[in-house]
Structures are given as C-alpha cells and as structure tokens.
Amino acid sequence: MSEFGEHTLLPKVALVGHPNVGKTTLFNALTGKNRKVGNYPGVTVERSSATLRTPHGHELELLDLPGAYSLSPNSPDETVTRDVLLGDLADEPAPDLVICVVDAASLERHLYFVLQVIDTGIPVVIALNQIDRAENKGLRINRQVLADELEVPVIACQAPAGRGIIQLKQTLRFPFPPPTPRHWKGPGAVEKAIEKLRKKLEEAGIERAQAHAIHLLADTDYRIEAQSHLTPEAQVAAREMASECIAKDHPPEDEITEARFLCIRRTISASVIEKGSEAESLSDKIDRYTLHPFWGWVIFGAVMFAVFWSIFRFAAIPMDLIEKGFGAMASGVSSLLPEGDLRDLISKGVIEGVGSVVIFLPQIVLLFLFIGLLEGSGYMARAAFLMDKVMSRAGLTGKSFLPLLSGFACAIPGVMAARTINSAKERLLTILILPWMSCSARLPVYFLLIPLLVAGSLAQTMVMFLMYALGTGTALLAAWILGKRIGRSEPTPQFLLELPPYRLPDFGYVLRHVLGRALSFLKKAGTVILGIVIILWALSSYPKAPEGEDQLAHSVMGRIGQAIEPVVEPLGWDGRMGGAMLTSFAAREVFNGSMAVTFAVDEDAEEDDDAVRDKIRERISTAKKEDGSPRYPPLTIFSLLIFYIYALQCLPTTIVVKNETRSWRWALGQLAGMSAFAYVAALAVYQGGKLMGF
C-alpha cells in the first residue's frame, strides 16, 4: 500500500457538496481545462476528474463527485457519492482526502452532510464557498472557531473570482492530515452498537469498518437492502445491533441524527458571529416576477418561445455551410473516382447519407447551449417549479421537466438527466415517456412530409406545432396511465427542490458540455448512421438486376418492401414506404436517405438538400396507382407522420435506457410498446380518415 492508499498512481482528492454549491466552478478553478469525463465502473453516472499541481509541486487527481444532500442517498447520483466515499465502488478506491464545498451563506444547512463525510474516516477540508454572498448579507463566520470545533481546515472561497484557490491548494500538502475524529456522540447503547459492529466488520474483512458500522446503523435502507460490497453476514450483524438498540428505546438512525444536529447547533452557535440580514436579495426580487402565478407563466412562455425561435433562426447559417461542405465533398469524390459501385457508395451512400444527419448538428448544439445557460443561470429550477403543477396531473413532478425538455434535442441526454430525480417510480416513468418528446432526429422527416400535407409556411408551422403537441400530450397521458400500474406500492413522487440564487452561468463549463454533446452526436453519425447507410446502399444495390429490370425491385431492399407490404397496407403505405420505415428503426434520420434511394431520386452532387427533398416530394405526390388515383394521398402522409411521432426509432436510445434502468425488459418493452402504439395510431388515423371520407 502506498502512503496515499492502495491502487492509486496519483493521490486522489474528491470534491463533494450539495448540488448548486459551486463545486464544478471550484473544480474548474482548481484544475483549469484538463477535465476528463468517463463513467464510474458499473454505473452510468458521469465521472469527472482532472489533475492539479499543488504549490508544493505535487500532482494530484481531483475527482468531482455528483452533488449530494446526504450520504443516505435519494438518487443514483447520491448513491455513487456515498459508494465512492465508503470505498464500495469496484475499481474506484476511496479518495485520500475530501474537500467539502459548503455554501457560506447557508452554513447550517450544509453541516449535516459535512459530519456524514467526516464519519467516513477520510481527511476533510472545508471550502467555504460563495463567501461574497455571505459577506453581502452581513453574515460573519469565525472560520478559526469553525475549524477548531470540527478540527478541519476551513478555507473561504469565491470560486468564480478565483478567491481562496491558492489557499485551498496549499491545504493539499503532503502528508495529508489524519482523519478527523467524530464530534458527535450518541447514547451509550448506540455507541456500544457502533463499536461491536465495527469489530464484527473487521473480523469479516470489511474495509473501513468504522465508517461502514456508523453508516449501517444510521441508514435503515443501507442496512436492509442488499449491498454487493457487504457480506450478508455483515448486514445481518448490523440488523441485530440495530434491533438491540431499538429494544432499549434508542433507535440508532434517530439517535445518530439527533447527535449530529446537536453538534451542528453547538458549532453554529460558536462560529457564527453575525447571522446576517434577511433583507430581500436581488434573486428574491427577480423571483417576485418569475414565480408570479401569472407573470411567471408569461416569462416562461416567452423564454421557451425565444429559445426555440432562436434555434431555428440562428441554425440556418451553419446548416447551409454544412450542406455546401458535404455537397463539395460529394462532388470531389465523383470527379476523382470512376463511375461504378465504389463511387456510388461513397458519394451517394456515405457522404450524402451521413450529411443528411450531420446537418442538424447546429440545432442540437444551440438547444444544448440554451438549456445549459438556463440551468447555469438558475432559471431552470424556477421553470421546474412552475411546471410542477402541470406535471403533477400526469403523476410526475417539476423535476421531470428538464429531462423532458432535453428530449426535444435528443432523448439520450434526457434519459441520463433523469438520474437527478429522487423517486425511482418518477425516474422510470420519465425515461419511458421521453422518446415521445419530438427530438431533432424527427425534423428531417417532418420537413420532408409536412409540405405534402399543407402549403404555406404558417400552415406548415402549425402542423409542426401539432406534431410536437401530440407527442408531448400523449407522453403525459401515458405517464398518468402507466403511473397507476407501475410501482403501485410506491408513494406518489413529491416535489422537493432547491432554487439556487440567480447567477451568471459558467460559460466555459457550458461550452465544454455543449462541445461534448456535439462530439457525441458526430460520433453517432460517424458510427451507427454510417453503418446503416452503407448497409442500406448495399441492400438497394445488390443483387444486381439483369439488363432491363428495375434495380430496386430486384434488390434485397425491394424484396423486403414487397414482403412488408401486407403489414403496412392497412396504414395506407406501400412496400417502398414500409422499407424506408424499417431502415429508420436504427436511426430515424435515415428515413429521408431511404426514401431517396427507394424513389430512385438521382441526387446530383451539386444539389442542396432542399432540392433533393423537393424531388422526393415530387415523386411521392405524382405517384399513381394502377387505377390512376394518387398512390400517396394526404391521408397516407398524415398516417406516416403519426407513425413517426410515436415510433421509437433510435437503437442508441434503447441501449441508454437499458443502461439507466439496468433492465432489458424495460428497454425492449419500451421499444415494442412504442412501435405497437405507433402502428395502431397510424392505422386508426388512416382507417378512420377513410371512413370519414378523406
């Protein structure tokens, strides 16, 4: 074992604290821009780390743990924080030192968490952050007394201004201080139980026996629920100790909580010199409007409208550039390669197929940028507060709002954002309905098909809005219905949220996050989508048709289309549309590319996407049946649109859902259920429309 613990190459320091306390800003101030993002082993929670060099020249790894109000977790994020600090996460040794980031203006609220962290037996340093806010309120804390009371270094910080950063780095000197002793003491029965349990855990070979003993007695769920890193015997021993305490009228969870709060009151009483004024802050004044029962909604509507309008308006220029870029690449390839399958594959398949997806990158980037800025400014919590009333009708809470909003860009980050929802039932419901938020991948399909239904930009905008409204409305209705069947024994999710003060977003962090999402999107385009377009091209190009025969009809895709025709005919589609629909199950953006292929639209390398879409539309609108009637009347197009609103056509989403729910049953059930619903909805629209004479 090294001086700093087992397995580590670099000593590891963890940053912990409540959400919104400024941990990430402090992390950035300490480490600069060398953040590495990954996943904790075995879980899908993001692992964020970077190296930093102390003033003494030593290099450390700094780990930014997920925000947590408590080490008795209420969400997957908090579970990871607990498990890392207790050393229970496989392949993630416990840190060698912990920096507890605490809001100086709200010290008393944070000390419970600090005491829990001290009880893990890891050396602790307190970063008293947002010290400027405390000073502005007239709050004065005697940091030396606070440090003496808790026996930990206390450093005042103001992370955005870089204040206190050098002093904080100076506390990270080697050797690290020893673990801080406990400053609370429970009644005799509880103290004896802690000691007895500690010995039993040591005998059983459980590491950090003292920390585990305290936590097993302080947290009923931790004691009762199976923990992969604790032996069943250890948990049985813990339950026995707890029962003994309860029999003596000293329930350990209550006694430990009370002892900690007594310690907190003593500490606050000694260290807080001036409590500060309770006068209205700037955030309070702004909230009079943003949380107003009427004006709050007006502001919310205006903000949401501005976000979506900006996305469509400002994305046009970069989208145009991307279009021209891909067009130039396709031209270049066409001029360099001789005519034949290879040229066809690269210019028509790969470049144009992938290009038809990448073109939506600016819209996705802008949506993530706006969501990041709104979240960073503190407004998103207000939006969640307002939306709670609407969400509650669907059996959800306002906390589901942000994940669902993210779903309008892409379902994958939306599903991952659901990790912050405390209630397991609400988290699952949010994940299950999320794909019905019309994501940006549906836009190519909407842009292709809506002009076939209505003419004029106003009418088309209204139909587009209807698509979004249908998807969102059905999602909330589904949440209400599913909520009555899933987790019936679980309590109704309740809304509990901290509204942070308004602040300027950390633009650097937001931009880095957006860049991460953009790269992730491009990676998907370069892997999944690329693979699909190559396969599509091959399916429509082989086997080669004899001279005089239609290539498409002879190809594998053509035969698949013919086979699927009886299934899709009741929806008003034919085999070509059915084939294109099938290909878009892996990624719905591919639909347009499939339609271009199946309608044998020759995509001239110099044409832009609008021209290609116009050609596809022309082929669709002029196609005739044998009796001369339109092959694809508006009702068929509407049925196709309805299908695309409801079908889950994104394999990466299914995989992420499986990872987040840890269940193929939920992931595949969602895929099957949404596919079936989409089919039935399209069927109902087409058949119902025909009955009504459309």
Added chain:
Amino acid sequence: MSVGLTEALERDSALNLDQAAVGCNFQVTSLEGPACRQLREIGFCEEMRVRKIADGRTLLCAVCGTRLALSRTLAKQVRVTPA
C-alpha cells in the same frame, strides 16, 4: 408554569407548514412522516427558522438563506410554530 405545560402549549400552537401563513417566520418544531429524513437533510431540521414565501400546490420557503420548494404533501410533515 411547569415545563410540561409549556411543552403542551407549544405543541398545541404548532401547525403544519402547509397551514402556515405566507410572509411569516416560523421555527420548525418537529418532523413527522415518511420523508422526514430527506426534509431534515435538505434543511428543514428542528429549530431551523423558516419563512414561507408562497403557497399553492407547491410551497416556496426560505430556509437558512436558501429558497426551497416543496409539495404540499411534504409540507404537511413539517410542524412549525410562529417565530
């Protein structure tokens, strides 16, 4: 006045946070219910001062310099007395 009577009077004057008047300051006396641990950990602990800012299906309170929003159902689990 005996301590027992004082405590009884305090108990009687305590009300649930959802019943408390908007704009007034209160002190948390006790927490009773399935979410009391979570409420304590986020800031609604015994002896903490709370100012109720807004009422409705979701309440808004100022606790220790922070704004916390909570549902009515959770607010019913927090017993307070006027501060």
